[in-house]
Amino acid sequence: MLEWLPFDPLQAARFSLILLRGAVMTVEITAGALVVAMALGLILAVIKTSRIAVARVLVDVYIEIFRDIPALTLLFILYFGFAYVGFKIQPAPAAIIGLGVIGGAILTEVFRSGFEALHHGQREAALSIGMTPMMAMRHIILPQAVRITLPPVGNYAIGLLKDTAIVSAIAAPEIMFWARNLVTSTFETTLVYLLAAMLYFCMSFPLAQVVNRLEEKRRSWQ
Amino acid sequence: MIEFFQPYIENWANWWPQLLVALRNTIALTASSYFLAVLLGIILALGRLSKIGVVRALCRGYIEFVRGIPALAILFLIYFGLVPLGLVVDSFTAAIVGLGMNQGGYMAEVFRGGIEALHKGQREAALAAGMTPYKTYRYIIMPQAIRIVLPPLLNMLIILLKDTSICSLISTPELMLRAKDLASMSFLPMHLYLLVGVIYFVIACPLSLGTRRVEARLRRGKRQASV
Numbered sequence: 146m147l148e149w150l151p152f153d154p155l156q157a158a159r160f161s162l163i164l165l166r167g168a169v170m171t172v173e174i175t176a177g178a179l180v181v182a183m184a185l186g187l188i189l190a191v192i193k194t195s196r197i198a199v200a201r202v203l204v205d206v207y208i209e210i211f212r213d214i215p216a217l218t219l220l221f222i223l224y225f226g227f228a229y230v231g232f233k234i235q236p237a238p239a240a241i242i243g244l245g246v247i248g249g250a251i252l253t254e255v256f257r258s259g260f261e262a263l264h265h266g267q268r269e270a271a272l273s274i275g276m277t278p279m280m281a282m283r284h285i286i287l288p289q290a291v292r293i294t295l296p297p298v299g300n301y302a303i304g305l306l307k308d309t310a311i312v313s314a315i316a317a318p319e320i321m322f323w324a325r326n327l328v329t330s331t332f333e334t335t336l337v338y339l340l341a342a343m344l345y346f347c348m349s350f351p352l353a354q355v356v357n358r359l360e361e362k363r364r365s366w367q
Numbered sequence: 368m369i370e371f372f373q374p375y376i377e378n379w380a381n382w383w384p385q386l387l388v389a390l391r392n393t394i395a396l397t398a399s400s401y402f403l404a405v406l407l408g409i410i411l412a413l414g415r416l417s418k419i420g421v422v423r424a425l426c427r428g429y430i431e432f433v434r435g436i437p438a439l440a441i442l443f444l445i446y447f448g449l450v451p452l453g454l455v456v457d458s459f460t461a462a463i464v465g466l467g468m469n470q471g472g473y474m475a476e477v478f479r480g481g482i483e484a485l486h487k488g489q490r491e492a493a494l495a496a497g498m499t500p501y502k503t504y505r506y507i508i509m510p511q512a513i514r515i516v517l518p519p520l521l522n523m524l525i526i527l528l529k530d531t532s533i534c535s536l537i538s539t540p541e542l543m544l545r546a547k548d549l550a551s552m553s554f555l556p557m558h559l560y561l562l563v564g565v566i567y568f569v570i571a572c573p574l575s576l577g578t579r580r581v582e583a584r585l586r587r588g589k590r591q592a593s594v
Contacts (some may be wrong), residue, residue, distance in 0.1 A: 213525070213571035215532035217543060218564045225550065226557035310437035311533050321439060334447040338440060346435040353435065 152336050160327055160337055164344050167323035171348075174240050174319060175306045181245025182305070183298070186252025193257050204253065211250035217311050219243045224315040236317035244308060251301055259294035296363060299356035303349050310345070320344055374558050382549060382559075389545035390566060396462055396541055397528045403467030404527070405520075408474025415479055426475070433472035439533050441465045446537040462534035462541075470527055477523070481516040514585045521578040525571050532567070542566065 193204045211219075223239040234242070263286060271281035313321035324341040328334050414426035433441070445468075446461040456464070485508060493503035535543035546563040550556040 209572060209575065210568065213529075213568045213575055214564045215529040215543070215567055217532045217535070218560055218567060221543075221547075222557065222560045222564060226560050229554070229556045307435075307437040310439040311536070313439075314533075314536055321437070321443075324443070328447065333451075335444075335449070335451050338443045338448045342436040342440040342444060345437055345440060346432060349435045350431065353431075 152333075156331075156333070157336060157340065160333070160340055161344075163323050163327060164320055164337075164341055167318060167320040168344055168348070170237070170317065170319040170322075171306070171309050174237060174244070174309050174312060174317060175302070177237075177241035178244035178248055178305055178309075179302055181241060182248025182252050182301070185245065185249025186256050189249060189253040190256035190260060193253065194260055208250045208253055211247045214247075216244060216247055216308060217314060219247060220312065220315050236312070236315045239315060240309065240312040240317045244305060244312075248301065248305060252298065255294055255297045255301070259290050262293050263289055292363060296356055296360040299352070299359060303352050303356065306349050306352070307345060371558075374553070374555050375562070378553060378555070378558075382562075385545055385549065386542065386563070386566065389540060389542045392459075392539075393528070393531050393541040394570075396459070396466070396531045396534065396539065397524070399463045400466035400470065400531070401524055401527050403463060404470035404474050404523070407467060407471030408478050411471060411475035412478035412482060415475065416482060430472045430475050433469055434476075438466060438469040438530055439536065441469050442534060442537050458534070458537050458539040461537060462531070462539040465537075466527060466530055466534070470523060470530075473523065474520075477516055477519045481512045484515050485511055518578065518582045518585065521574070521581060525574050525578065528571055528574070529567065 189204045189207065192200050195201065220239060220243045223234055223243050224236065227234055227239075267285055267289075268281050271285040272278065276284070309319055310321045312319055313325060316322065320341050324337050327337045331337070411426045411430055414422050415430070417423050417426070442461060442465040445456060445465045446458060449456060489507055489511075490503055493507045494500070498506070531539075531541055532543040534541055535547060538544060542563055546559045550559040553559070
């Protein structure tokens with residue numbers, strides 16, 4: 146019935162199911178790394194706005210180092226390097242740490258520019274009309290900071306989702322890992338990698354639309 | 368602590384020449400795919416602003432698709448995926464084409480942003496004020512377009528340099544692959560991957576600091592202009 150197709154639809158369905166199992170791991174690693182990156186980014190951004198010059202310089206050094214080293218190199222150091230030194234890290238945690246640490250450097254800049262975009266007069270005004278510092282934070286600063294930083298954080302998350310593909314190189318069982326496994330057992334390279342690409346697209350494209358909408362909203366709000 | 372550096376001293380004469388050759392390949396790969404990406408980006412950006420609906424839709428489709436999938440997926444599709452169709456590409460070519468196609472999608476958005484940010488009234492106003500088309504371009508259009516486009520273009524060079532490392536997964540003979548080979552031969556993974564990390568850092572750091580400089584400089588120009 147479906148002979149006109151250039152591939153076997155049943156086989157394609159079977160492959161898709163296997164890749165979907167990897168997609169769960171992809172989402173888990175993305176979420177884990179995002180949490181690590183956001184926590185690191187927030188802490189470092191606060192330090193960067195502090196008055197201690199040494200701390201500020203240290204944060205700058207951190208950002209510069211992890212901006213300039215490829216993620217794959219860091220993953221190999223964490224996974225193969227540390228195993229050699231006698232400190233074995235499992236693939237998924239290594240992936241979350243590696244991508245999270247790099248993401249921390251990116252998000253520090255995002256959060257810092259978010260803080261800076263808010264004029265400090267706003268806080269002062271809130272305090273002078275009798276708000277407690279907590280109230281000023283909750284009702285004045287945070288809503289604006291979230292609105293400013295949400296689109297870039299969203300963009301980062303989409304990039305992160307795609308970056309998890311390289312985690313297959315340290316054998317974390319995500320989409321690309323299963324794709325490579327399928328290829329070695331079936332030799333259907335074109336079909337398997339196309340399906341894998343589609344799967345990534347189906348996850349990242351809707352996210353990108355949401356972020357676009359947020360960006361537009363933000364622009365009109367400004 | 369001192370013992371840790373011992374293998375570097377012992378193996379330096381063996382490692383360094385091999386890594387240097389690989390580094391040259393990494394730089395050649397970065398430069399070629401960057402060139403391809405810029406070219407593709409300009410074409411796609413112009414295509415997206417075209418008056419012909421089909422061209423616009425095709426360019427938009429390409430940009431959205433490429434930006435929606437990992438670079439590694441494109442590399443695998445080109446290097447492994449084209450083989451059953453009778454198209455065998457060597458790993459270096461596949462790496463250049465794959466990275467170029469991937470980054471081209473991002474470049475297109477950068478260039479489109481640059482073109483769109485300029486209101487067409489500016490050009491008309493400059494011409495109406497008696498400027499020649501060349502002067503309009505030189506004093507009105509270019510200074511503004513560069514300000515928008517240059518920082519992301521420089522950032523993408525750094526991203527591309529780092530992205531070449533994943534080409535080792537399709538066995539392109541670049542820095543990361545050489546490090547992997549040397550690591551499995553010498554059983555010193557920590558030493559080699561750290562060394563390679565330092566090499567990437569030494570190349571990317573001046574680029575990144577330069578980019579920040581340019582960014583700060585352009586921002587300063589903008590603030591003065593808007594006052």
